[in-house]
Amino acid sequence: MKKLMLAAGLSAALLMPSLSQAATYQIDTQGAHAFIQFKIQHLGYSWLLGRFNTFDGQFEYDAKAPEKSAIEVTIETASLDSNHAERDKHLKGSDFLNVSKFPQSTFKSTGFKSTGAGEGILSGDFTLHGVTKAISFPVTMIGEGKDPWGGYRAGFEGKTTLKLSDYGIDYNLGPASTTVEIGLFIEGVRQ
Numbered sequence: 001m002k003k004l005m006l007a008a009g010l011s012a013a014l015l016m017p018s019l020s021q022a023a024t025y026q027i028d029t030q031g032a033h034a035f036i037q038f039k040i041q042h043l044g045y046s047w048l049l050g051r052f053n054t055f056d057g058q059f060e061y062d063a064k065a066p067e068k069s070a071i072e073v074t075i076e077t078a079s080l081d082s083n084h085a086e087r088d089k090h091l092k093g094s095d096f097l098n099v100s101k102f103p104q105s106t107f108k109s110t111g112f113k114s115t116g117a118g119e120g121i122l123s124g125d126f127t128l129h130g131v132t133k134a135i136s137f138p139v140t141m142i143g144e145g146k147d148p149w150g151g152y153r154a155g156f157e158g159k160t161t162l163k164l165s166d167y168g169i170d171y172n173l174g175p176a177s178t179t180v181e182i183g184l185f186i187e188g189v190r191q
Helices: 002-019 085-092
Strands: 023-027 035-042 046-052 055-061 070-076 104-116 119-128 131-146 152-163 179-190
Touching: 046 085, 055 179, 104 131, 119 152
Parallel strands: none
Antiparallel strands: 023 055, 023 179, 035 046, 035 179, 055 070, 070 104, 104 119, 119 131, 131 152, 152 179
16 A cells, blocks of 8 residues: 555656646737737837738746746748838838848747746847847736637737847938837747
8 A cells, every 4th residue: 555655646746847847839820819019210200010920939838937938939021011012111121121131030038037927027039130139028928718719828918129220220210210119919829
């Protein structure tokens, strides 16, 4: 009897770490439940808003161990959409993103520090226009739970502001337009 209890206890102890491992979530771009948006001042008079229509990625998340969270995202830069074809052509050209030379932008996290329930600071390497920089920004959990199709989902949002010249983009739109705000709004389906 003691051997059976010892074996059961040992089995439970061995299984426990796998139960607390972070789950993998595929970002739901197929259902259009994820968005990468940008916002930049136009000549200091108004805001220009846009998004990237094509991107993919996944993230790891465990509510019991948020410090183990991680994310990887790849953005197809030619999918930029500011709702104006001529402006998009300019933004995709050599003055800005130069999408023919730099077709992808990526973010790969290197760490996460919890700052409270459902909140934290995500750090990682962001590559844009062929330049990779370490960045950190706040993220907030929107929610998690079962979906109507038998799956399980989790959603987050994060925003950061980037200085364009840090990424080799020096086109002069005026002093108010030297930075761009990037917003990542994702919903992932647990795999």
